Amino acid sequence: MLSKDIEKAKSIIMNYDGPPIKIMEVCGTHTHEIFKLGIRNILPNNINLISGPGCPVCVTPTEFIDEAIYLALEKNITICTFGDLIRVPGTSSSLGDARSKGANIQMVYSPLDSVEYAINHPEQQVVFLSVGFETTTPASCIAVRNAKNIELKNFSILGANKTMYQAYLALKDAADAYIYPGHVCTMTGMSELYKLRDEENVSGAVTGFSASEILSSLAYIISETQKNKPFVANLYPRVVTEEGLIKAKTLVENTMESCDSIWRGLGIIEKSGMKLKKEYIDYDARAKYDIPKIVGKPNKGCKCGEVLRGDIKPFECPLFSKGCTPEHPIGACMVSNEGACSAYYKYGENLWKKN
Amino acid sequence: MEEKLVTLAHGAGGKQTAELIDSIFKSNFKSKNLTADDAAILNPPIGKMAFTTDGFIVSPFKFPGGNIGKLSICGTVNDLSCMGAKPMYLTVAFVIEEGFPLKDLEEIAQAMAKTADEAGVEIVAGDTKVAGKGQVDGVFITTTGVGQIMEGVDLSGAKAKDGDAIITTGDIGRHGCAILLSRDSYGLTADVKSDCAPLWNTIKSVLDTTKDIHVIRDATRGGVGTVLYEIAEQSQVGIHLDYAAIPVDDAVKGVCGMLGLDPLYLACEGTMVIFAPNDKAQAIVKTLNKGKYSKKAAIIGHVTNDMIAHVVVKTEIGTETLLPAPSGELLPRIC
Numbered sequence: 001m002l003s004k005d006i007e008k009a010k011s012i013i014m015n016y017d018g019p020p021i022k023i024m025e026v027c028g029t030h031t032h033e034i035f036k037l038g039i040r041n042i043l044p045n046n047i048n049l050i051s052g053p054g055c056p057v058c059v060t061p062t063e064f065i066d067e068a069i070y071l072a073l074e075k076n077i078t079i080c081t082f083g084d085l086i087r088v089p090g091t092s093s094s095l096g097d098a099r100s101k102g103a104n105i106q107m108v109y110s111p112l113d114s115v116e117y118a119i120n121h122p123e124q125q126v127v128f129l130s131v132g133f134e135t136t137t138p139a140s141c142i143a144v145r146n147a148k149n150i151e152l153k154n155f156s157i158l159g160a161n162k163t164m165y166q167a168y169l170a171l172k173d174a175a176d177a178y179i180y181p182g183h184v185c186t187m188t189g190m191s192e193l194y195k196l197r198d199e200e201n202v203s204g205a206v207t208g209f210s211a212s213e214i215l216s217s218l219a220y221i222i223s224e225t226q227k228n229k230p231f232v233a234n235l236y237p238r239v240v241t242e243e244g245l246i247k248a249k250t251l252v253e254n255t256m257e258s259c260d261s262i263w264r265g266l267g268i269i270e271k272s273g274m275k276l277k278k279e280y281i282d283y284d285a286r287a288k289y290d291i292p293k294i295v296g297k298p299n300k301g302c303k304c305g306e307v308l309r310g311d312i313k314p315f316e317c318p319l320f321s322k323g324c325t326p327e328h329p330i331g332a333c334m335v336s337n338e339g340a341c342s343a344y345y346k347y348g349e350n351l352w353k354k355n
Numbered sequence: 356m357e358e359k360l361v362t363l364a365h366g367a368g369g370k371q372t373a374e375l376i377d378s379i380f381k382s383n384f385k386s387k388n389l390t391a392d393d394a395a396i397l398n399p400p401i402g403k404m405a406f407t408t409d410g411f412i413v414s415p416f417k418f419p420g421g422n423i424g425k426l427s428i429c430g431t432v433n434d435l436s437c438m439g440a441k442p443m444y445l446t447v448a449f450v451i452e453e454g455f456p457l458k459d460l461e462e463i464a465q466a467m468a469k470t471a472d473e474a475g476v477e478i479v480a481g482d483t484k485v486a487g488k489g490q491v492d493g494v495f496i497t498t499t500g501v502g503q504i505m506e507g508v509d510l511s512g513a514k515a516k517d518g519d520a521i522i523t524t525g526d527i528g529r530h531g532c533a534i535l536l537s538r539d540s541y542g543l544t545a546d547v548k549s550d551c552a553p554l555w556n557t558i559k560s561v562l563d564t565t566k567d568i569h570v571i572r573d574a575t576r577g578g579v580g581t582v583l584y585e586i587a588e589q590s591q592v593g594i595h596l597d598y599a600a601i602p603v604d605d606a607v608k609g610v611c612g613m614l615g616l617d618p619l620y621l622a623c624e625g626t627m628v629i630f631a632p633n634d635k636a637q638a639i640v641k642t643l644n645k646g647k648y649s650k651k652a653a654i655i656g657h658v659t660n661d662m663i664a665h666v667v668v669k670t671e672i673g674t675e676t677l678l679p680a681p682s683g684e685l686l687p688r689i690c
């Protein structure tokens with residue numbers, strides 16, 4: 001038996017027969033859950049659900065991987081990283097390839113693990129690959145502060161932390177409404193989203209990750225869109241508050257400052273990144289090791305950029321499942337579980353369409 | 356008292372080897388066919404026979420619900436059972452790491468004897484080698500088995516047909532989950548015991564109910580999901596599962612939820628998947644529900660002629676989605 005909420009939401013979605021609506025799910029976890037729940041298979045033709053740039057591994061640019069490989073191979077530095085990044089292709093190879101050439105690449109679950117690793121291996125220089133959005137940035141800040149407190153000399157971070165607000169702005173014409181990422185909004189609170197609605201006419205709903213939360217938010221967006229007035233709603237109020245997590249925000253503000261940042265597929269977005277403040281510069285790997293400027297060249301055939309902007313569906317990329325698979329990824333979107341290409345591949349979206 | 360350990364001398368073939376074999380293996384494996392000669396002399400099975408072998412390197416060697424000894428017997432007994440063969444004879448070969456405690460070896464041998472006894476199979480030959488410290492991890496066991504195929508039974512992974520019902524003989528994913536927890540690298544605790552069990556009697560009860568069965572497969576490495584993909588491919592059919600009907604222990608569900616794993620991809624060592632014509636399915640489940648190791652047996656899905664070579668699941672919200680194909684990132688050394 002399905003709950004009433006789910007039945008109601010399903011019927012609103014399945015019976016929608018108004019003008020076409022384009023909805024972007026920003027967050028990679030949503031992309032994955034939507035597939036897992038088979039929601040795409042009940043969407044009517046006039047609802048187009050596109051996947052956005054909210055998978056940290058996917059938007060990390062090629063040159064970032066190149067920088068990490070440079071540190072690992074040229075400077076003999078131990079790289080600590082989240083597992084997914086190991087398989088992301090750089091210009092000519094991945095960190096996994098570097099490992100087979102003798103580089104020391106350690107997989108960690110949190111930036112704090114890499115501080116721990118540095119403490120236990122004083123003979124090595126350790127760099128943590130600090131990627132991610134508002135959700136993971138505070139942990140990197142804590143790692144750096146802890147390292148500074150104990151004057152740890154063999155630890156630093158290679159930063160590629162990003163903030164979502166500027167990405168929403170860059171993508172504001174990509175869709176009619178957005179399913180906002182519940183986890184990021186837990187940190188940031190609602191004010192940015194009100195601003196987007198009031199100043200930029202961007203609409204959306206903050207959504208959790210359960211079946212009923214995702215379905216209800218889709219139903220809500222469909223109903224609201226028909227009113228032709230920008231809207232924003234917090235449909236995840238048990239977790240997301242108006243003001244967000246103030247402590248975490250203050251921590252980040254006191255440790256990092258905004259900078260321009262390169263997004264795979266979106267290019268440089270002004271003030272969309274975070275880097276360590278001057279007082280923590282000793283923990284910034286770019287300053288510490290004088291990394292030369294690297295211009296990354298993603299594989300020419302890879303359409304990750306278009307996928308991340310919602311311009312094409314993954315299976316419209318000529319390499320999708322022909323040459324590019326989760327086992328042998330050519331682009332970043334095929335690597336992470338949260339990447340759009342990997343989700344479309346695993347859940348056989350192209351297969352359903354043909355049937 | 357000082358702990359007694361296996362030494363290289365135990366493997367040298369001399370007096371100490373004989374002592375080890377007598378004190379640990381012979382005293383436990385009490386078969387009249389197990390002699391000091393170089394090979395066992397046996398009566399061959401009547402009719403068709405099944406023949407199989409399997410190596411076991413599970414780490415840790417002891418886990419809730421069993422140990423590598425019990426596992427090594429169940430594995431081969433179950434492989435034979437899947438083909439409708441009554442297990443008759445087994446051989447066992449050990450590679451033991453120097454320094455392995457004798458009392459652990461004794462515990463392993465006891466578990467093997469007990470499990471073989473339960474499955475009605477005789478251990479008729481064996482071999483023991485000792486490898487230097489670090490050359491193996493603890494103990495590795497290989498078992499080889501011969502069984503007699505029941506008359507009128509014809510099973511194969513290529514025989515699944517449109518309209519077949521799919522049954523699991525029990526709740527799924529418990530072995531994989533128990534091993535994962537006993538490695539404690541995740542810092543999780545939960546009360547999960549491996550389902551490791553010899554299933555010949557279970558399978559016999561099913562074949563006594565009806566011989567009209569198309570596929571029986573052991574859902575070991577890779578779990579039920581992997582096995583279903585194999586069968587879908589081998590038989591060129593589509594498989595549709597009803598997620599809500601799949602029996603999963605609550606503790607396993609909890610662990611999977613926390614680690615983002617799907618119980619469909621966790622190994623079982625005492626659960627099989629059965630494909631049979633739909634009109635036989637209820638009777639099979641009814642028989643299974645009376646069995647010692649198959650109380651939770653249930654129909655979990657059916658076979659169709661669409662979505663060939665794929666496994667589709669009905670989700671909690673009543674939609675259909677593809678079960679992502681096995682990714683190859685399985686837990687190492689679970690069996």
Ligand code: SF4
Binds near residue numbers: 314321324330333
């Ligand atoms: S399918 Fe592969 S190559 Fe194509 S866009 Fe996706 S990741 Fe890039």
